[in-house]
Amino acid sequence: METPARTPDTTGAAGERPAYVPQIRLYQDWLERERGLRFADYDALWRWSTTELDAFWQSIWDYFDLRSPTPHTAVLATNRMPGARWFPGAQANYARQVLRHVDAAHAAGQPALIGCNERGERRELSWPELRRQVAALALHLKAAGIEPGDRVVAYLPNIPETMVAFLACASVGAVWSVCAPDMGTHAVLDRFRQIGPKLLLAVDGVVHGGREHDRGAVLEELRAELPSVQQVILVNNLDAARQVAGTTRYHDIVARDDAEVAAFEPLWLPFDHPLWIVYSSGTTGLPKPIVHGHGGMVLVMLQLGALHNDIGCSYAANSFGERYHWYSSTGWIMWNAQLSGLLAGATCVLFDGSPGGSREQPDWTVLWRMAARERVSFFGAGAAFYANCMKAGIAPAQCGDLSRIRVLGSTGSPLSAEVQEWGSRFLAEAGVPEVWWCNISGGTDFAGAFIGGNRELPQTPGRLQCRMLGAAVEAWDDSGRPVLDAVGELVCTQPIPSMPLFLWGDEDGARYHASYFEMFPPGHGRRPGGGDLGPEAGSVWRHGDWIEIGSAAHPGCVIYGRSDATINRHGLRMGTSEIYSAVEAQPEVLDSLVVDLEYLGRESFMPLFVVLREGHQLDAALTERIRAAIRQSLSPRFLPDEIVQVAQVPRTLSGKKQELPIKKLLLGQPLEKVVNRDAMANPECLDWYVDYAARRARG
Numbered sequence: 289m290e291t292p293a294r295t296p297d298t299t300g301a302a303g304e305r306p307a308y309v310p311q312i313r314l315y316q317d318w319l320e321r322e323r324g325l326r327f328a329d330y331d332a333l334w335r336w337s338t339t340e341l342d343a344f345w346q347s348i349w350d351y352f353d354l355r356s357p358t359p360h361t362a363v364l365a366t367n368r369m370p371g372a373r374w375f376p377g378a379q380a381n382y383a384r385q386v387l388r389h390v391d392a393a394h395a396a397g398q399p400a401l402i403g404c405n406e407r408g409e410r411r412e413l414s415w416p417e418l419r420r421q422v423a424a425l426a427l428h429l430k431a432a433g434i435e436p437g438d439r440v441v442a443y444l445p446n447i448p449e450t451m452v453a454f455l456a457c458a459s460v461g462a463v464w465s466v467c468a469p470d471m472g473t474h475a476v477l478d479r480f481r482q483i484g485p486k487l488l489l490a491v492d493g494v495v496h497g498g499r500e501h502d503r504g505a506v507l508e509e510l511r512a513e514l515p516s517v518q519q520v521i522l523v524n525n526l527d528a529a530r531q532v533a534g535t536t537r538y539h540d541i542v543a544r545d546d547a548e549v550a551a552f553e554p555l556w557l558p559f560d561h562p563l564w565i566v567y568s569s570g571t572t573g574l575p576k577p578i579v580h581g582h583g584g585m586v587l588v589m590l591q592l593g594a595l596h597n598d599i600g601c602s603y604a605a606n607s608f609g610e611r612y613h614w615y616s617s618t619g620w621i622m623w624n625a626q627l628s629g630l631l632a633g634a635t636c637v638l639f640d641g642s643p644g645g646s647r648e649q650p651d652w653t654v655l656w657r658m659a660a661r662e663r664v665s666f667f668g669a670g671a672a673f674y675a676n677c678m679k680a681g682i683a684p685a686q687c688g689d690l691s692r693i694r695v696l697g698s699t700g701s702p703l704s705a706e707v708q709e710w711g712s713r714f715l716a717e718a719g720v721p722e723v724w725w726c727n728i729s730g731g732t733d734f735a736g737a738f739i740g741g742n743r744e745l746p747q748t749p750g751r752l753q754c755r756m757l758g759a760a761v762e763a764w765d766d767s768g769r770p771v772l773d774a775v776g777e778l779v780c781t782q783p784i785p786s787m788p789l790f791l792w793g794d795e796d797g798a799r800y801h802a803s804y805f806e807m808f809p810p811g812h813g814r815r816p817g818g819g820d821l822g823p824e825a826g827s828v829w830r831h832g833d834w835i836e837i838g839s840a841a842h843p844g845c846v847i848y849g850r851s852d853a854t855i856n857r858h859g860l861r862m863g864t865s866e867i868y869s870a871v872e873a874q875p876e877v878l879d880s881l882v883v884d885l886e887y888l889g890r891e892s893f894m895p896l897f898v899v900l901r902e903g904h905q906l907d908a909a910l911t912e913r914i915r916a917a918i919r920q921s922l923s924p925r926f927l928p929d930e931i932v933q934v935a936q937v938p939r940t941l942s943g944k945k946q947e948l949p950i951k952k953l954l955l956g957q958p959l960e961k962v963v964n965r966d967a968m969a970n971p972e973c974l975d976w977y978v979d980y981a982a983r984r985a986r987g
Contacts, residue, residue, distance in 0.1 A: 400413050426456040488517045521535065562579045780829040876901055915931070950977055
């Protein structure tokens with residue numbers, strides 16, 4: 289059933305929440321007033337934004353009043369993928385854009401950060417205090433010899449200290465990279481070793497699911513295995529008095545308050561100066577260390593957060609009234625998206641801990657109760673969170689006053705119509721009769737969204753509302769032709785400022801090209817406004833998702849999960865090779881195959897198939913050892929739903945595991961359409977997998 293979007297109300301009334309105008313409407317009004325541009329509908333606006341790239345991205349720069357001490361000589365100097373060059377000559381700094389809001393937001397009585405955790409502790413940082421702590425830590429980094437381009441890595445949870453540390457790194461031009469403390473040492477080292485960090489920030493421990501997890505041993509392993517690290521900063525999260533030899537305590541550093549701190553300002557940096565390194569895993573090799581730039585991230589995060597997510601929407605009574613929460617681990621790109629709320633002057637409400645209580649005492653009201661206490665207005669989480677809340681049968685009466693919530697955000701995996709309809713009923717019972725669902729889909733790879741929301745468009749449960757402004761997204765069939773109302777490969781035919789600058793250590797760009805541009809080389813496809821994409825446009829970005837883009841008669845988009853074999857557990861991606869490394873380290877295991885059966889409308893299911901040495905059987909003890917190996921080397925998030933002993937893993941003649949064909953088979957496609965037996969080394973093993981697929985289909 290379609291629900292019309294709420295018409296903007298600019299009148300307001302005593303005793304009601306302030307009237308507001310959606311940001312995307314304010315932007316379109318600005319385009320008409322300042323540029324003389326008026327569009328008949330959103331589709332016309334989108335087509336302009338993806339065909340007139342210079343005009344569109346210059347409008348984003350101007351609309352958000354971005355500043356640079358030096359002018360840019362072009363908007364898009366080189367329109368080619370990969371290799372696009374944006375805003376040459378301009379300077380930027382992510383932290384500068386955040387700290388621009390200090391005086392106005394503080395005067396409006398809004399804090400910058402609110403940090404909550406499952407122990408019931410709450411901390412609040414005012415905007416002036418955020419600025420002071422960022423300056424104190426930035427000055428310490430400079431004194432420690434950190435220079436622009438040096439890598440600073442963090443092993444930290446979703447707490448205010450992590451955001452302060454990031455902003456301090458950005459302020460001095462250091463390149464930031466973070467891993468969540470639920471990741472095992474092996475997985476962390478696979479990431480950090482590649483980038484040669486000079487300084488490490490690490491937590492002493494975390495609390496999750498009612499249990500304390502000391503991270504002292506992990507810290508010592510990281511210090512031993514990262515010889516490039518010259519200094520370690522300890523963040524006391526479990527024990528405020530804990531001292532660790534050879535480390536400097538974070539809270540001692542940020543206690544500094546003097547004239548130099550008060551006078552500190554972030555450096556101006558080239559527009560494309562590296563900001564952070566995030567990791568996205570493919571099916572083979574080490575995780576890809578993806579580098580994004582300051583200027584591109586500021587532009588895209590403002591465009592996404594303000595125009596499409598409506599963060600910091602223009603309240604008539606208080607333009608700094610947004611309380612923005614998106615539950616995330618620091619290892620998920622949504623932590624970066626949560627952080628970006630500061631770019632728009634919103635208050636970021638953080639939660640560190642389990643969103644579902646403990647194993648002994650499950651409780652899916654934890655985040656809702658926090659949202660009620662903190663008067664959250666934008667509530668975001670992974671799609672799996674909402675599904676778990678629905679299954680748990682939680683009721684608004686258990687959660688407190690949720691009436692301030694105006695938006696529910698969802699991403700990470702497909703959100704079914706059933707779950708979205710449940711969430712709307714849940715909020716209606718809580719006093720929010722017309723909650724807007726801001727469902728987005730994008731990726732770590734470009735730290736943005738391709739598909740998302742528009743406060744003024746109709747909502748259809750189970751569908752995302754629109755393609756994002758500036759994102760020339762299409763669904764392509766195998767021959768590179770765009771299709772509507774049919775499932776195809778998600779591609780982007782034009783560059784976006786937040787696409788990776790490069791992959792760290794990929795000197796010739798070969799890995800970058802192979803990761804995103806190999807499937808559709810130069811010359812494929814047509815431009816959004818018509819006309820062929822010639823070879824001069826370079827290759828086309830292939831994202832690795834299945835998507836259906838609706839026609840005018842059936843608007844909106846649907847993401848159907850990964851089109852490759854990468855594991856996606858509720859938004860966190862992991863390469864299958866990393867799982868194989870942990871599993872096949874067990875002496876009994878000869879071979880293994882894992883597939884992630886994520887598909888719209890079905891519960892995610894990840895089976896692991898193992899081939900054992902002769903004489904061994906998959907008993908309870910071995911099953912638990914395999915699970916423990918994944919838990920310790922990677923993260924509990926990547927534990928399989930089922931471990932099954934098999935005789936063989938299907939392989940090609942060249943020895944490659946047949947992950948994608950088996951995934952398609954288990955998702956219901958016929959065997960003859962997913963695999964060529966003549967190209968296989970062991971086609972006789974397929975009958976077992978066909979039978980397994982049939983048994984799963986029967987339930």
